[in-house]
Amino acid sequence: MYVYDEYDQAIVDQRVNQFRGQTARFLAGQLSDAEFLPLRLQNGLYIQRLAPMLRIAVPYGLLNSTKLRKLAEITRVFDKGYAHVSTRQNIQLNWPRLEEVPDILAELATVQMHAIQTSGNCIRNTTTDQYAGVATDELEDPRPYCEIIRQWSTLHPEFAFLPRKFKIAVCGSREDRAAIYAHDIGIELVANASGEIGCRILAGGGLGRTPVIGSVVCDWLDKKHLLTYLEAILRVYNQNGRRDNKFKARIKILVKAMGVDAFREAVEQEWAAIKDGPATLTEEEIARAKSFFTDPAYLTLDDTAARAGLAQQLGAEPIFGNWVRRNTVEHRVPGYRIVNISLKATGFAPGDITDRQLELVADLADRYAFGEVRSTHQQNLVLADVQMDQLYPLWQELQAAGLATPNLGYLTDIICCPGGDYCSLANAKSIPVAEAIQARFEDLDYLYDLGPIELNISGCMNACGHHHIGHIGILGVDKKGQEFYQVSLGGSQAKDASIGKILGPSFSQSAMPDVIDRILGTYLDLRQEEEVFLDTYRRVGIEPFKERVYAKAD
Numbered sequence: 001m002y003v004y005d006e007y008d009q010a011i012v013d014q015r016v017n018q019f020r021g022q023t024a025r026f027l028a029g030q031l032s033d034a035e036f037l038p039l040r041l042q043n044g045l046y047i048q049r050l051a052p053m054l055r056i057a058v059p060y061g062l063l064n065s066t067k068l069r070k071l072a073e074i075t076r077v078f079d080k081g082y083a084h085v086s087t088r089q090n091i092q093l094n095w096p097r098l099e100e101v102p103d104i105l106a107e108l109a110t111v112q113m114h115a116i117q118t119s120g121n122c123i124r125n126t127t128t129d130q131y132a133g134v135a136t137d138e139l140e141d142p143r144p145y146c147e148i149i150r151q152w153s154t155l156h157p158e159f160a161f162l163p164r165k166f167k168i169a170v171c172g173s174r175e176d177r178a179a180i181y182a183h184d185i186g187i188e189l190v191a192n193a194s195g196e197i198g199c200r201i202l203a204g205g206g207l208g209r210t211p212v213i214g215s216v217v218c219d220w221l222d223k224k225h226l227l228t229y230l231e232a233i234l235r236v237y238n239q240n241g242r243r244d245n246k247f248k249a250r251i252k253i254l255v256k257a258m259g260v261d262a263f264r265e266a267v268e269q270e271w272a273a274i275k276d277g278p279a280t281l282t283e284e285e286i287a288r289a290k291s292f293f294t295d296p297a298y299l300t301l302d303d304t305a306a307r308a309g310l311a312q313q314l315g316a317e318p319i320f321g322n323w324v325r326r327n328t329v330e331h332r333v334p335g336y337r338i339v340n341i342s343l344k345a346t347g348f349a350p351g352d353i354t355d356r357q358l359e360l361v362a363d364l365a366d367r368y369a370f371g372e373v374r375s376t377h378q379q380n381l382v383l384a385d386v387q388m389d390q391l392y393p394l395w396q397e398l399q400a401a402g403l404a405t406p407n408l409g410y411l412t413d414i415i416c417c418p419g420g421d422y423c424s425l426a427n428a429k430s431i432p433v434a435e436a437i438q439a440r441f442e443d444l445d446y447l448y449d450l451g452p453i454e455l456n457i458s459g460c461m462n463a464c465g466h467h468h469i470g471h472i473g474i475l476g477v478d479k480k481g482q483e484f485y486q487v488s489l490g491g492s493q494a495k496d497a498s499i500g501k502i503l504g505p506s507f508s509q510s511a512m513p514d515v516i517d518r519i520l521g522t523y524l525d526l527r528q529e530e531e532v533f534l535d536t537y538r539r540v541g542i543e544p545f546k547e548r549v550y551a552k553a554d
Contacts, residue, residue: 001062001372002147002292004112011155012109015116019043020102027099042122042160044115045101049424054093054101055118056108060128060146060170061089061375065362068373070111072358078104083358085343085351087415087466088125088167089375090118094422116154121162123153123234128170129177130376131338133293134384136330140189140197142172144289145226148281152227159234163241164249166234167206179377181205181214181497182469184251185233190220198222203233203263204255207463211499212252215260217267223286225271227279232271236263296370296385301335306388313392320395322444326406328391335388339369341381341398342405342413346438349431350416351379360401368394379415380408410447411455411520412438415466419459419476420483426459428476428483433457433512440513441520450520451532454493469493471534472519473500474512485512489519489545490537501542504550515549522548 004012019039026036040046044055056071071091075083078100084092096104108114118125126146133141149168153159159166169178172189180186186202199221205214221229237251240258255263314321329338341361344350353361361381365373368390369383376382386394398404407413414437417423419430434457441447456470467473473488485507488500507515522545527536537545 001064002059002150009109009112012112012114012116015043015114016102016105016109019105023099023102038120038161041120042117043101043105044118045098046119047424048094048422049420049426050422051095052098052101053418053422054096054104054115055086056091056093056113056115057118057125058090058113058375059150060126060132060143061130061377062143063373063375065365065371065373067111067113068358068362068365070107070113072355072362074104074107075358076355082352082354084349084418085353085375085379085381087377087379087417087464088118089127089130089377090125091375092418094418119165120160121164121166122160123156123162123166123168126150126153126168126170127178127377129173130374130378130382131177131329131384132172133295134331134333134336134338135173136332137174138172138332139174139191140172141290141293142170142178142187142189143293144286145172145187145189145199145223146170147292148227148285148289149230152230152279159238162234162238163243164246164251166237166251168230176493176495176497177377179466179469179493179497181495182207182211182466182493183214185230186214187226192220199226199229201229201233203267204252204260205497206250206252207466207468208250209247209461210250210252211463211468212256213497213499214252215255217260217264224281224283225275226281228274228277229267229271231274231279232267235270236266240266295333296372298333298336298385299387301387303334306335310388310391317392320392323395323399323404323406324391326410326448327404327408328386331385333385336385337388337391339383339386339391339394340376340408341383341403342407343380343403344407344413344438345402345405346412346442347435348402349418350414350434353381357401357403360397361403364394364397377415378413380413406444407447409452409454411441411450411453412447413454414438415454415456415470417458417464419457419465423459423464425462426476427461427478428459428485429509430457430459430465430474430476433474433476433485433509436509436513437516440517450524453533454491455516456491466493467491468499469497470500471537472516477506479506483509485509487515487519487549489542490534492534503542504546518549519545 046053169183170187188200201218202214374382416434420426457474458465458467459476469491487503491500
């Protein structure tokens with residue numbers, strides 16, 4: 001993983017001292033709320049319903065055990081003993097005291113962490129595949145390109161005050177685990193007819209009030225031109241994006257208003273002036289970025305023997321076997337597997353992890369996974385490099401800590417924003433709905449019979465829970481001061497990306513488990529052999545679900 005050099009550390013330390021002074025002046029009444037607003041936002045600080053919320057940057061979801069232990073310490077000393085994993089792979093604290101935020105940032109700086117540009121109208125944290133570098137379907141590791149983008153975009157003076165927030169995701173695998181079609185810019189590493197790897201660039205995607213699937217603006221881009229092409233896109237957006245209405249300020253609105261062809265032409269014209277300029281990536285610079293992501297000290301293992309040993313353990317311990325099948329993934333190196341740590345146990349807010357659990361995961365990472373941990377878009381954690389013969393003791397420790405729920409990719413592996421329990425923007429609570437659904441459908445055999453289903457919940461139209469691209473999406477809405485929930489079906493974050501369609505009128509919070517039950521019952525009645533939920537929905541459409549749900553609701 002990337003390690004700060006002296007310049008990185010100096011910049012982060014200077015930012016801490018700068019924000020300490022800004023916070024002191026605000027608390028002393030020397031800065032108004034309006035003056036303090038952009039200063040706190042570019043340091044990741046929101047004022048939420050009950051307390052400030054601090055969003056900590058986790059570039060492309062990569063952490064190590066040292067960082068996890070520091071996060072555990074911070075949550076214990078400065079918060080209420082837990083943290084939240086966001087859909088941008090960042091870490092959020094929900095209860096810091098405003099006057100102590102500079103101290104938190106100072107503590108983060110000691111382990112090469114910060115909160116810079118995790119909010120505000122700037123380029124946010126670049127995200128990627130949680131299995132980057134170890135996935136069996138990977139064309140090329142996307143992390144070096146994420147790091148190049150991070151270094152280029154952090155504190156970039158030209159793009160510090162864009163019309164609206166800006167999000168970039170990079171995918172280097174055949175399966176899209178980074179949701180590139182739902183981002184302002186999506187970058188897909190692709191191979192041409194000669195086998196060379198280049199970039200396919202999407203622009204104008206995004207969720208929120210007006211959900212849009214990104215459009216292809218460049219089918220093939222030589223990697224050396226990545227930054228100059230991104231710069232051209234951002235310049236067109238910065239110059240032409242709307243600033244008079246924040247609800248119409250995202251790049252997706254600009255692309256739609258111009259039309260993708262006219263937008264592409266404007267980008268090409270801008271790019272022509274900078275194409276071979278100073279931001280052109282040299283082979284040496286790409287090699288430098290790749291040098292930060294070398295393989296750990298893998299052992300040379302007998303894969304056949306490792307699989308045979310694992311198979312014996314699976315037969316002897318069915319519960320362990322179920323966890324291996326559901327929560328671990330094939331690894332490109334013989335004798336290893338990728339382990340997903342579920343943060344979706346029934347009765348706990350999705351994506352939350354306690355200080356003690358953070359410390360345990362740090363210890364497990366040191367013992368089993370070369371000290372590395374990844375956070376995921378799905379609000380879970382990953383140990384990417386675990387020997388097959390170490391899976392059983394790892395599972396035992398995870399199970400004892402409540403971190404081994406075998407539900408990865410199934411209905412109760414819910415993506416959920418903090419909602420009205422914390423967020424001042426939310427129209428309704430998200431966490432109680434998630435917990436009620438988890439409790440209603442905790443029968444694992446039933447979950448497995450349903451097959452893979454992505455259920456996403458957002459507390460408002462900002463769509464932090466990505467409800468638009470869930471197979472089943474739930475959106476909290478306000479109806480005359482009462483909390484209700486709108487349901488959508490058919491969304492997808494994969495390369496066959498789609499925006500879900502609204503089922504119909506909204507439902508009360510207490511009705512939501514029954515509504516989901518009717519949707520699932522309709523699916524089970526209509527599905528054909530080997531179909532998963534999204535297949536059935538796309539074949540039969542929304543009407544059978546609508547008829548069944550509202551007929552029974554009446």
